[in-house]
Amino acid sequence: MSKKVLVAGAGAAGMCAAIMAARQGASVTLLEKNDIAGKKISMTGNGRCNLTNEAMSPSCYNLSARSRMEDFLKRFGVSDTIDFMKSLGVVTQSEEGYIYPLSGQAVTVQNAMFDEVKRLGIEFVGGRQLKKITPLSEGKGFEVKASGEVYNADAVIIATGGLSGPKSTMSTGDSYYIAKSLGMEVKDTYPALVALLSDDKDLPKDYGVRMMANVRIKEIEDICEYGEVQITSKGISGIPVLQLSGRVAQYLGEGCKDSGDKSKAYSSSTGTDKAKGNTVTAVIDFFPTYSDEAFEDMKKEISGMAAGKTYIQVLDGICNHLIGVMILSRCGIGQETIVKADDINKLCDVIDNYRNVCISIKGVSDYASSQVTTGGVSLDDLTDDLESVTTPGVYVVGELADVDGRCGGYNLQWAFTSGSIAGRAAAR
Ligand SMILES: Cc1cc2nc3c(=O)[nH]c(=O)nc-3n(C[C@H](O)[C@H](O)[C@H](O)COP(=O)(O)OP(=O)(O)OC[C@H]3O[C@@H](n4cnc5c(N)ncnc54)[C@H](O)[C@@H]3O)c2cc1C
Structure with a gap:
């Protein structure tokens, strides 16, 4: 039978x-x-x-x-x-x-x-x-x-x-x-395979920004992904972010377990619920294909032509406008501030930020969108x-x-x- x-x-x-x-x-x-x-x-x-x-x-x-x-x-x-x-x-x-x-x-x-x-x-x-x-x-x-x-x-x-x-x-x-x-x-x-959520107030609004970039998580050493990243006012997504998301969800959830404050497993709670106030930092490099040397050369070339322009005019020439706005706001520099001849080092420091844009991640999106x-x-x-x-x-x-x-x-x-x-x- x-x-x-x-x-x-x-x-x-x-x-x-x-x-x-x-x-x-x-x-x-x-x-x-x-x-x-x-x-x-x-x-x-x-x-x-x-x-x-x-x-x-x-x-x-x-x-x-x-x-x-x-x-x-x-x-x-x-x-x-x-x-x-x-x-x-x-x-x-x-x-x-x-x-x-x-x-x-x-x-x-x-x-x-x-x-x-x-x-x-x-x-x-x-x-x-x-x-x-x-x-x-x-x-x-x-x-x-x-x-x-x-x-x-x-x-x-x-x-x-x-x-x-x-x-x-x-x-x-x-x-x-x-x-x-x-x-x-x-x-x-x-x-897992889900967007990462952020409460950072200075993220690009509306449709946000899509850019090729490297993304890594400061607290989790062995992961770094390359691809098209999307940044909106709610957080970050795109294939490289999805690839990291399971590890981030686990890291945030495990953090809660250590503090004895973890939601019940396999409840319908989201990764954010489980994170209960824990955060990690996503670090984005918008010049992933540049070697350190090539990046320095680009910076020198751009800053050599910058005097007399506004900061945002200079930054618009190298990357997405909304990322430039975010970086200038984080540096405390007005977009319309004029780059003076002796501001070149300051401008170079501003440009360095494109390799290290930090976004605080409070959790991952819910199961329904994973x-x-x-x-x-x-x-x-x-x-x-x-x-x-x-x-x-x-x-x-x-x-x-x-x-x-x-x-x-x-x-x-x-x-x-x-x-x-x-x-x-x-x-x-
Ligand atoms: C939007 C989306 C896009 C995806 N795209 C891809 C992709 O392109 N490539 C890829 O590799 N993966 C992709 N995945 C992941 C992939 O679809 C899943 O990993 C895979 O389908 C899981 O298959 P499964 O049979 O284990 O589970 P499921 O496909 O979830 O099937 C489980 C089935 O069990 C039924 N069920 C649940 N509870 C009970 C119960 N108590 N009694 C009887 N039946 C029950 C459900 O109705 C369902 O039909 C995607 C997932 C989503 C959500």
């Missing part, structure tokens, strides 16, 4: 797990809280779905997952994801290493996965919320409660995701409690097949586990990697 596998959550990880288990001959039931499967997939990659990335490495994932990622990715990596898509009829293309469906539409992936679920005869039940998993006596499998219904299964794959994404994705972190009830440790959660949740079910409590050590027969996949990747296809890759490994193992 074929094995009965129940998968809870029909996102990227859950549908992948269900498909892999069914392809191995298991009889699969797929429960989904939403009415439709794969809602979040349709929103990914700005509607284009960045499936994975040719530049794949364990270092693209959170620190606590890295030592396990090499093995996981060996078992189901980038080329496996591309082949999996091909098996669904989805042709992919690489844009400088970032892999997208050739159709340019995320909905292609959502539909193709669900078509395969139906083709394989997987029983899909929408509008069913997983509530409880009870292990039956030795070898008898599990009783699963979902929205008032009771199901029996030999193996259960929990794929209900984390807390990130708009409300319509139903990402409410339901299974953190379920995993805990089955003896698994759940690491504190924070929003792309991924950092934290979750500890990998220490999961085997190489992502099976629970404390409750064998239960598997944890996707964002629910303590794995989060950089922006650029790494999180969907994890959803496919974990879904595939657990789906095949559960069917055995």
Whole structure:
């Protein structure tokens, strides 16, 4: 008789797990809280779905997952994801290493996965919320409660995701409690791939500023990102900022833990709530491609022509106007002040600020605007097949586990990697 596998959550990880288990001959039931499967997939990659990335490495994932990622990715990596898509009829293309469906539409992936679920005869039940998993006596499998219904299964794959994404994705972190009830440790959660918030009063208003820059966090030594940074009156965002955000959220939250004043893990609170008054400093370098020598040369050249102009006229010649306004205000110099012949050193000091613009960060934006949740079910409590050590027969996949990747296809890759490994193992 074929094995009965129940998968809870029909996102990227859950549908992948269900498909892999069914392809191995298991009889699969797929429960989904939403009415439709794969809602979040349709929103990914700005509607284009960045499936994975040719530049794949364990270092693209959170620190606590890295030592396990090499093995996981060996078992189901980038080329496996591309082949999996091909098996669904989805042709992919690489844009400088970032892999997208050739159709340019995320909905292609959502539909193709669900078509395969139906083709394989997987029983899909929408509008069913997983509530409880009870292990039956030795070898008898599990009783699963979902929205008032009771199901029996030999193996259960929990794929209900984390807390990130708009409300319509139903990402409410339901299974953190379920995993805990089955003896698994759940690491504190924070929003990641999300904007950083600031109360600084002198940040550019309205649409703000978009500039290529390096961003680092003064208090966290080993992180620095390059790319287009957006600064508005609310704080900073853009890809390089998103890449730093998980570490910042954790740092601010951990600071609270030290002071014994930390919000409960996996509550719906934001990173800002958890920060409770802690701050870090984002340091922005608006001349990231300049060596120290080239920057000095540029400064000399500009200041040599500056006498008689206003400070803002000089600064407008080298960078965005609104950044110049902010720097002059921080230096206590009026925009219309004339640069005198003997002010050249003072002007050079002002220009030096472009490499060190400090913005005080009070927290990160909320889960609804984040792309991924950092934290979750500890990998220490999961085997190489992502099976629970404390409750064998239960598997944890996707964002629910303590794995989060950089922006650029790494999180969907994890959803496919974990879904595939657990789906095949559960069917055995
Ligand atoms: C706006 C946005 C853009 C993104 N873009 C990209 C991108 O381009 N590339 C990339 O790699 N990553 C991207 N991500 C991240 C990526 O989408 C997620 O990491 C990935 O989809 C997680 O897959 P999952 O299956 O683990 O969870 P989810 O996709 O969240 O799926 C979980 C499913 O479980 C269901 N569910 C929840 N609770 C229950 C319950 N109790 N019972 C039954 N069902 C339940 C949910 O309704 C949902 O359908 C993006 C995220 C967002 C929010």
